[in-house]
Amino acid sequence: MKERQEAIKRYIERKSDVTLAELTKEFSDWSEMTIRRDLEFLEQRRFLIRTKRGARIMPTSYEVSVGMYGEREKRNCDLKQEIAAKAAALVETDISMYLDAGSTAMMLARELPDRNLIITTSAPNIGIEIVLKKKNPTVILLGGTLQRKTISTCGLNVLDQLKTLNIDTAFVCASGYTDATGFSVGGQHECVLKRAIIASARRVIMLMDSSKLNSILPFTFAQLSDIDTIVTDSKAPESIKAAFRAAGVHVL
Amino acid sequence: MKERQEAIKRYIERKSDVTLAELTKEFSDWSEMTIRRDLEFLEQRRFLIRTKRGARIMPTSYEVSVGMYGEREKRNCDLKQEIAAKAAALVETDISMYLDAGSTAMMLARELPDRNLIITTSAPNIGIEIVLKKKNPTVILLGGTLQRKTISTCGLNVLDQLKTLNIDTAFVCASGYTDATGFSVGGQHECVLKRAIIASARRVIMLMDSSKLNSILPFTFAQLSDIDTIVTDSKAPESIKAAFRAAGVHVL
DNA sequence: AATGACGATGTGAATAATTCACAAAACATG
């Protein structure tokens, strides 16, 4: 990245919202066209977004996961939305609930009613989302090391933290499921956390879109017997849903 | 808010980035002009930002504090930037540091070198910022209840959490200072947390822009004798800086 | 039921911003 582009980026980061006119005045050694091209360049790298007559900083989009920026997040967006809506209907007022990390959980957070709820989560982005958009829920963030890939915390003392929290309903996401291996995820730390949550919650609701059925990830954290309800989408094959029901799990 | 506007908002929230053409097609019962006006309406309420040929969702801007949206954040932006730059120069590699909540701390986070650092913070927004923008630092988030106003956590067991963390340098922000009252803040919880941090850190660096000098807030959390260095801006009156130095505090 | 005030919506011209193709300049490389 060029010196000038860095400078423009810094300038916009400070001002947070600038017009092209302002920039051409500030960087008058270059033409408008060059600044334009720089903005385009910076937009491609996700440092900012161009608006009609200028640009704005991109408030570090914690919504999208790192790497494929937006790509991964929007995948199966409709399915996840459907699941989130169904799951939100299960939330009662004055409940103490746990909300997992992940894009499905983020959507559930958005669908949550603005009521008196105690929401514990290991995903700081989801916690912030709730606190900024709703007035009534109380959000409790679990502490620990912040993982880059998942934007969730995990700590050696999660168990201690959970000891003082009484979680009624836990909404947990899984990245994979097969009959043989149960529910699995890609990260070891997540696995430990999910197990702890499942062990301490009175009721466990699993959120999983149909694209994750019949796939296996490195770490298994739960079996069918550990959960009460599974919320999935309309594309989930009836055969698997029947198998869930046969194991005594509610399927929505 | 009208039905249609809600629908547009939801549509954009799902897609995250839409063109006007796409919207006029989706909401073909209305004219382009009406959609335009709706986007303007939604932009004013901070639900999205309009781009050149459409709009994007506003990824819940955790950077700006609630309420005055952006107003408060950008106040004295230049002063804070100056402080952040000076403070960043004090950061050594391989250090274990604490970063407070607040807009000055956010700016410091941005100025931090992309090195091997252990950064503990009670501000999840700052933690996410670091983790998404830099590759090398390790971020540790303190757990607890997420405060709406400050976007920082505070918990009954902060002290327990700090016990296992050895913080070398703590960068702490204050909202007010007078000779008589010392350093003060507006919230009780913050006050408790800051005290705990100051007690456990080897070196305490206070960040405070000159607009906060000579103002008093409800809760005092530190005296001059508790801190090692104070970083302020060039507008700070020489008389106060002299008083700081007289008390054995380094002033930058 | 007629009237008028009001807000919401649509229309097209006027304005402004953006893109594009190309030329000139700067830079590097053998």
Added chain:
DNA sequence: CATGTTTTGTGAATTATTCACATCGTCATT
């Protein structure tokens, strides 16, 4: 120094946005 490559500037062509105004529908008042 000739050559190819990248960066930058220019103005015309294109496209998007704004604005003023016309229309429609709703609702309260007479």
